[in-house]
Amino acid sequence: MSTPISSFGREAAAAIARSKNEPAWLVAWREEAGQLATELNLPKPEKLPLTRWTLDQYGANRPGQTVASAADLPAPIAALLPEEKNGALIVQHNSSVIFTQLPEELKAQGVILTSLEDAARNHEELFRKHFMTAYTKDEHKLAAVHAALWNGGVFLYVPKNVEIAAPIQALLFADDAEATFMPHVLVVADTHSRVTFVEQVASTLGETSSTLLHNSAVEVFAKAGATVQYAAVHQLDDSAIDIAYRRAILDNDARIEWIVGDLHNGNAITDTKSVLKGNGSTSDSKIISIGTGKQRMSLTTQAVHFGLSTESDMITRAVMKEEATAIINGVTKIEKGATKSNGQQTERVLMLSPKARGDANPILLIDEDDVKAGHAASVGQVNAEQIYYLMSRGISRSEAERLIIHGFLDPVVSEIPLEGLREQLHRILERKLG
Template sequence: MTTEVKDFKLDGESIIARSKERGEGDFIVGKKQEAIDKFDALEMPKPDKTRINRWDFFTVSSPVVNSEVYESLETLPNTVKEVVDLDVVENLYVQHNNTPAFLKVSDDLLEQGVIVENIFEASENHRELVEKYFMTDGVKIDEHKLAAYHAAMLNGGLFVYVPKNVKVPTPIQMVVLHDDENASLFNHLLLVADEGSEVTFVENYVSTVEESKEQLNIISEVIAKDNAKITYGAVDFLAAGFTGYANRRGVASNDATIDWALGLMNDSNVIYDNTTYLMGDRSNSDLKIVVVGRGDQRQNFTTKIIHYGKESNGHILKHGVMKDSATSIFNGIGQIKKGASGADAQQESRVLMLNDRARGDANPILLIDEDDVTAGHAASVGRVDPIQLFYLMSRGISQKEAERLVIHGFLAPVVKALPIESVKRQLTEVIELKVVSK
């Protein structure tokens, strides 16, 4: 059953009452009220070539699911241990459904003023910082209905702040374990790297249930101040049954860099928005995405890098594999604003279809309002190359193994870019499960 968007009304009184019962502070309660007040007047997002007017983004049976917490690394469930390098991990946050379940931060980082706290605690302990960046420069509460709904229903997430000139030597990792079919995820990540700082952040969303009955609405705001560098890696592998909206948004200032490596492996119907604003001169963003669709999934991936700064560089690389009757739309947009002289916008989208019923559309778009720039794009959609298969099979490799090697080679540019070995291993195993295994 679907819910018509035009007929849906937020129960604002229940949302605020529940927020206060959970002990959420004045800042979060105020943001939820702001979202409630604006919700009715907002439009839904309009992802190109995907009609979502009958997707049910709003049915939530259990706004908050309280789950088990973990006292030590040793007590973490195996599903979490599989994506964490236990022998070397220094900075780890685990969220169990909607419950902050485990936190480990090195003493050295704490002494340097690095903050890693769940979003609710951070809004109380570091209100000035959170208020400065939460849904201000990245994603706005009134951007559209799904952004407002996210703010109103917020039930989890993390705040990370790296002070000026602090270079975090080992990754900060967040693992969200979803093991209750009634748990919706309205997670918000706010990651701020102040001037001259460097940090690698990796997140994993993983389900152990076969199917969910709830909502996925996650937003990440990634802010790199002058001369800061953020490397952001993620693997999403959540169950079928979610109706999903995932928005990862970056803002880069002068001489700042935000590099993305994303393995988007969810089994649900999801619309994705990954936009990076290159606001500063000589700012940079390199975005790599790998996607696998199976079953009767419907997905839309809109990736955009918008150049405001002079001599800014933005590169997009997306590789997707579709099987069964899955359908995916790849919208890649490189936009150079007036005044962004010397900017370089490049993109490449390639989709591999494994059978006749699968479909992938690649739509490269360049929007250029400045003359002194460099820009280019490439796109391809097709089946596995028979010449590659013939070559491998002529060397004594079976057809199934040859297809496996071709697929892994096709997806390798993103897998190799992930910054943690355990996460690379996880993504490789997920690819095996979703694409190669019969």
């Protein structure tokens, strides 16, 4: 049974935490977040009235059935995983993590991969030092609700000087529209470590009158000299609302690479932000999205420069069909004292229908003189000259348009670090563009 957020608060949050036998300090923490949820306002993305969205249902705790091996995973979940399932893998089904697999050689190096709920109990020091310090519970109502109700989730710790060659995978899956589905991913990459993390969020909800609220968060902490490549693909049903706030905090000479396919079928808010705190830190963000039907989306990418000689690059590409609307914001902020920094951004939108709408808003906020910053933005239709050229080579108009669109999105698709997921991404694109 779903409960309106308007009736949700301090006591309800504490009761949920106690029902899961969480530590007393976490019960109190959730209790405080529950109180904030009754006091804070919703975020106010530009030209997107969230008061019209169904954000007042948070669902009920519906844990999945734990399994002992990847071979025992439910068929809909197994179908979303690559054929090779021997690597590091964690799976959440509705409200809980049901399977975790970490190769022995990584365990021997001190790598930790577990549910966030387990980390709160068994890795308290690391958890409390980092959890919801980059994305805080007092930012707005959605953040407070997430802080009070997060479940399952992923905790990954990579020790100093450890370099993990194969991607670590997380599959977050829902098939119950009335489940509380609010995973939180927390990645801590210690000094001079290297890791690739692949997050896949998917649902199979079938016919339902309920709205699944996927209110999620990602926090990445890259310590001095660490490199984190974070790839995410979201493909939820149109009866779900996708809320995804992603944050990275970078120390000296650290690097984050965001590779994101926001391919959800319903309304969505995503906000991907890199905070370049340390000198010489770098951020590279590549994001694609496809809007169909009557989708409403707000897609924001941000880079905030504090350190000296920091660099950020942001590329967002969106394709809008039918009556879909997307507000795409790129924000580069260079703080006073961040000398020799360089921030670049590009937002491009392809419109495939006269009723579709895409707004590209590049924003530069510069408080320092000795820096470089630039932006490019465009909103338009498929290039007629490119179509004519391809048709002159014997290619049909529809196939020419398909090739141009795939080429438009390829800078992100080609960067997905798992071949199986790249192939799956191509299938999603074909379905959404078909």
